[in-house]
Amino acid sequence: MDHLDELEAQSIYILREAFARLKKLALLWSLGKDSNVMIWLARKAFFGRVPFPALHVDTGKKFPEMYAFRDHFGKEWDLDLRVEPCPPIDSVDPTLPPAARSAARKTEGLKLALVKHGFDGLIAGIRRDEEATRAKERVFSPRAVEGGWDVRDQPPEFWDHFNASPPQGAHLRIHPILHWTEADIWAYTKRENIPIIPLYLARDGKRYRSLGDADITFPVASTASNIDEILTELDGTKIPERAGRALDHETEDAFERLRVAGYL
Amino acid sequence: MNMILPTASISATPNGTTRPQVRIVIVGHVDHGKSTLVGRLLHETGSLPDGKLEMLKAVSARRGMPFEWSFLLDALQTERDQGITIDTTQIRFRTRSRDVVLIDAPGHAEFLRNMITGASQADGAVLIIDALEGVRDQTRRHGYLLHLLGVKQVAVVVNKMDRVDFSAIRFKEISDEISAHLIGLGVTPSAVIPISARDGDGVAEHTPRIGWYSGPSVVEALDALEPARPLAQLPLRLPAQAIYKFDDRRIIAGRIESGSLKAGDEIVIMPAGKIARIKTVESWPVTPVDGPQTAGRSVGITLDRELFIERGDIIGHPGQSPRDTRRIRARIFWLHDKPLTKGEQILIRLGTRESRATVVAIEKAIDPGALSNEENAAIARNHVGEIDISLAQPVATDPYTENPRTGRLVIEVNGRIAGGGLVLSVDAGRPAVPVDIVPVESALRPDERSARYRHNGAVIWLTGLPGSGKSTLARALERRLFGNGGSPILLDGDTLRAGLNGDLGFSPQDRAENIRRLAEVATHLARNGHIAIVAAVSPSAADRAAARRIADSAFREIYVATPAEVCETRDPKGHYAKARSGALQGFTGIANDYQPPTGNELTIDTSNRSVADATDEIERMLARTGIVFDELTDLAANI
Numbered sequence: 001m002d003h004l005d006e007l008e009a010q011s012i013y014i015l016r017e018a019f020a021r022l023k024k025l026a027l028l029w030s031l032g033k034d035s036n037v038m039i040w041l042a043r044k045a046f047f048g049r050v051p052f053p054a055l056h057v058d059t060g061k062k063f064p065e066m067y068a069f070r071d072h073f074g075k076e077w078d079l080d081l082r083v084e085p086c087p088p089i090d091s092v093d094p095t096l097p098p099a100a101r102s103a104a105r106k107t108e109g110l111k112l113a114l115v116k117h118g119f120d121g122l123i124a125g126i127r128r129d130e131e132a133t134r135a136k137e138r139v140f141s142p143r144a145v146e147g148g149w150d151v152r153d154q155p156p157e158f159w160d161h162f163n164a165s166p167p168q169g170a171h172l173r174i175h176p177i178l179h180w181t182e183a184d185i186w187a188y189t190k191r192e193n194i195p196i197i198p199l200y201l202a203r204d205g206k207r208y209r210s211l212g213d214a215d216i217t218f219p220v221a222s223t224a225s226n227i228d229e230i231l232t233e234l235d236g237t238k239i240p241e242r243a244g245r246a247l248d249h250e251t252e253d254a255f256e257r258l259r260v261a262g263y264l
Numbered sequence: 265m266n267m268i269l270p271t272a273s274i275s276a277t278p279n280g281t282t283r284p285q286v287r288i289v290i291v292g293h294v295d296h297g298k299s300t301l302v303g304r305l306l307h308e309t310g311s312l313p314d315g316k317l318e319m320l321k322a323v324s325a326r327r328g329m330p331f332e333w334s335f336l337l338d339a340l341q342t343e344r345d346q347g348i349t350i351d352t353t354q355i356r357f358r359t360r361s362r363d364v365v366l367i368d369a370p371g372h373a374e375f376l377r378n379m380i381t382g383a384s385q386a387d388g389a390v391l392i393i394d395a396l397e398g399v400r401d402q403t404r405r406h407g408y409l410l411h412l413l414g415v416k417q418v419a420v421v422v423n424k425m426d427r428v429d430f431s432a433i434r435f436k437e438i439s440d441e442i443s444a445h446l447i448g449l450g451v452t453p454s455a456v457i458p459i460s461a462r463d464g465d466g467v468a469e470h471t472p473r474i475g476w477y478s479g480p481s482v483v484e485a486l487d488a489l490e491p492a493r494p495l496a497q498l499p500l501r502l503p504a505q506a507i508y509k510f511d512d513r514r515i516i517a518g519r520i521e522s523g524s525l526k527a528g529d530e531i532v533i534m535p536a537g538k539i540a541r542i543k544t545v546e547s548w549p550v551t552p553v554d555g556p557q558t559a560g561r562s563v564g565i566t567l568d569r570e571l572f573i574e575r576g577d578i579i580g581h582p583g584q585s586p587r588d589t590r591r592i593r594a595r596i597f598w599l600h601d602k603p604l605t606k607g608e609q610i611l612i613r614l615g616t617r618e619s620r621a622t623v624v625a626i627e628k629a630i631d632p633g634a635l636s637n638e639e640n641a642a643i644a645r646n647h648v649g650e651i652d653i654s655l656a657q658p659v660a661t662d663p664y665t666e667n668p669r670t671g672r673l674v675i676e677v678n679g680r681i682a683g684g685g686l687v688l689s690v691d692a693g694r695p696a697v698p699v700d701i702v703p704v705e706s707a708l709r710p711d712e713r714s715a716r717y718r719h720n721g722a723v724i725w726l727t728g729l730p731g732s733g734k735s736t737l738a739r740a741l742e743r744r745l746f747g748n749g750g751s752p753i754l755l756d757g758d759t760l761r762a763g764l765n766g767d768l769g770f771s772p773q774d775r776a777e778n779i780r781r782l783a784e785v786a787t788h789l790a791r792n793g794h795i796a797i798v799a800a801v802s803p804s805a806a807d808r809a810a811a812r813r814i815a816d817s818a819f820r821e822i823y824v825a826t827p828a829e830v831c832e833t834r835d836p837k838g839h840y841a842k843a844r845s846g847a848l849q850g851f852t853g854i855a856n857d858y859q860p861p862t863g864n865e866l867t868i869d870t871s872n873r874s875v876a877d878a879t880d881e882i883e884r885m886l887a888r889t890g891i892v893f894d895e896l897t898d899l900a901a902n903i
């Protein structure tokens with residue numbers, strides 16, 4: 001087994017545990033490179049069929065390429081796709097800085113979707129290497145009824161034994177690719193021929209390393225026009241992956257505040 | 265379509281994903297400098313992203329503090345404000361020969377559960393000690409827990425050597441003390457290294473200030489740690505995670521914890537000891553796959569015969585299977601606020617199996633910080649101990665020394681992991697060698713039977729209070745199905761208690777066993793094309809759920825929901841009268857322990873409708889759910 005085989009096997013194990021131990025699951029599909037890998041892994045875990053809905057919490061502000069991708073592959077992969085809208089900007093915490101506030105709409109949209117569908121488990125494609133507070137996550141991460149994350153009181157989790165009993169009315173976040181890196185995602189995408197959105201590849205000296213809302217996500221300087229070149233670029237770069245995400249850089253704790261409140 | 269589908273013609277991955285990866289946990293007493301060492305390691309190996317150093321300088325300046333490396337990992341505001349690591353975190357860097365995943369674990373006693381969460385995933389550990397303070401309780405506790413978690417490779421660093429003027433004598437004192445402690449636990453430190461994490465001495469290079477030290481630097485010591493040993497050489501252990509029937513395949517899914525398997529292998533399913541052969545190894549997008557599948561892989565297999573398998577069963581090879589037992593001795597650590605006491609009811613998880621259990625005895629209770637034996641009445645929070653557990657159902661397991669993957673367990677309290685540990689020994693309640701059960705398959709195919717009977721096999725489970733009309737309906741249904749040329753068989757709960765289940769009483773355990781046997785017999789009949797009609801009070805929802813798992817897709821549950829007062833006025837067997845007079849203990853109708861079903865296929869109240877009418881409705885449900893075939897009359901009408 002090589003490194004990618006190990007990552008894959010562990011993710012499949014986590015997905016199957018979630019399916020075995022929770023009643024009403026959904027997989028959050030943000031259309032980006034990570035959640036595409038996650039859907040691929042789910043199809044592997046369940047032999048071609050994703051046995052729970054794919055939920056797209058839609059801010060309405062994604063790139064056109066992302067919507068095209070969703071509509072095409074939602075059908076081709078035979079997903080039970082549920083698109084849920086987000087409430088307007090004036091419904092979120094006004095003390096957050098502007099980009100974070102914009103992103104917080106997604107948290108609110110997520111909460112509404114949770115109430116509407118009664119999901120007790122949300123599978124999300126976050127990775128530890130993306131961001132320092134994500135590095136502290138559990139694989140099965142309990143959320144309070146209001147969606148909040150209590151980082152001071154995370155349950156113990158060891159030897160692939162996960163806490164899978166959310167308190168009444170609350171839910172669990174399940175993170176099947178927490179242990180992957182950005183380079184792992186690309187190497188696996190290439191190995192498995194997983195489709196990607198072309199915005200990740202360089203055009204006119206720029207490309208997106210991370211895709212969010214169109215108004216608060218910016219491309220980085222790059223000449224990488226295929227996955228091999230992306231991998232070579234990542235091997236040498238010291239630019240953090242989320243450098244193009246405005247919401248991370250507004251204040252020291254903007255991202256932490258978002259995550260504690262329930263952001264992914 | 266503006267979409268990109270990468271082609272397979274691209275050359276091999278240029279990044280180093282094939283480099284060996286080791287996972288290292290950094291543990292030690294609070295304030296002994298773990299986070300600082302991690303920050304320094306990242307800096308020295310050139311692993312910090314652009315702008316991070318400047319960001320940390322700015323964060324430190326804003327708080328009016330000297331530069332603080334630990335802010336790199338202590339990403340949370342609370343952590344920065346209080347100067348402690350609350351939760352474990354992971355970060356990566358590279359040495360010359362390998363990729364290292366560093367797991368930074370909090371030292372504060374309050375957060376011991378997080379330290380264990382981090383350390384349980386590690387191949388090796390760095391134990392850090394403050395040169396001035398020396399070995400502390402938490403140092404010893406962490407050493408003990410590393411040993412308990414099975415982390416055998418430990419490098420010790422003696423930090424803050426600048427605070428003891430780089431004294432070789434002070435270093436030797438600490439080195440001797442911690443080495444003796446670890447060796448006493450069965451762990452030999454791979455190196456003991458004097459360093460100053462803040463200034464960089466001994467981290468990546470030897471500086472003149474520790475000129476008297478000739479051993480490896482921290483980076484060199486990490487370079488020497490070995491990745492986890494492959495488990496492929498041990499006997500096969502495949503704990504079943506689930507059984508999937510998304511199409512006509514019946515796939516047993518799970519991760520191979522040790523050993524390997526391939527199509528054609530004869531296997532044994534524990535704890536029941538049933539034997540079968542692997543028909544295929546299923547996969548996606550290409551299936552089936554050839555060649556052996558080894559430890560670590562998440563696989564799916566199909567078998568050459570239909571056996572009842574459920575989540576938690578462990579598949580092994582005959583002659584090398586795990587033991588089945590209802591009694592385990594374990595060495596555990598306890599993380600819950602409330603001490604673990606003798607007699608306590610707990611839930612244990614062993615692989616994918618969960619079982620209720622009782623703590624029969626607490627044989628040892630130790631504070632691993634003070635290393636003192638305590639009264640054996642209870643294991644306190646953050647302490648360790650040895651316990652004897654009795655399980656409510658048989659499980660398959662191995663002693664930890666024989667298989668580290670299947671020989672470990674966790675304990676859950678109120679849905680949350682509260683402790684965990686290693687299986688020291690198993691007391692096999694039945695022979696450890698599996699019984700070689702080879703079910704003989706019927707000579708007839710299911711479609712041959714269903715063509716004759718005009719129905720598929722099924723288990724019709726009638727549940728409800730005594731006197732609700734279960735037996736009456738069951739008999740009417742039996743007559744009706746037989747009249748239509750079918751093959752119904754009545755399994756009345758009371759009738760079977762006279763023979764097959766004559767050894768069982770009415771305790772919850774015996775009632776559960778009664779239902780299990782009813783379900784097994786009924787399922788056997790259903791698999792052979794008959795419609796088994798079970799009429800049994802079966803008051804426990806959990807027992808009925810177990811019956812449904814056994815009969816699987818053949819199960820149809822009918823709740824005979826006649827009101828209790830109507831049932832009592834009927835009292836066909838005189839039970840209500842006896843119960844009222846006190847002559848019948850534990851009678852369900854009076855004791856009111858009946859748990860009505862949810863998710864049943866049909867509900868019938870016999871107080872307001874005729875038997876024929878109710879039977880019609882059952883028949884319609886059976887047609888609707890694919891048991892009884894629709895009549896041909898529709899076809900005839902079209903001719």
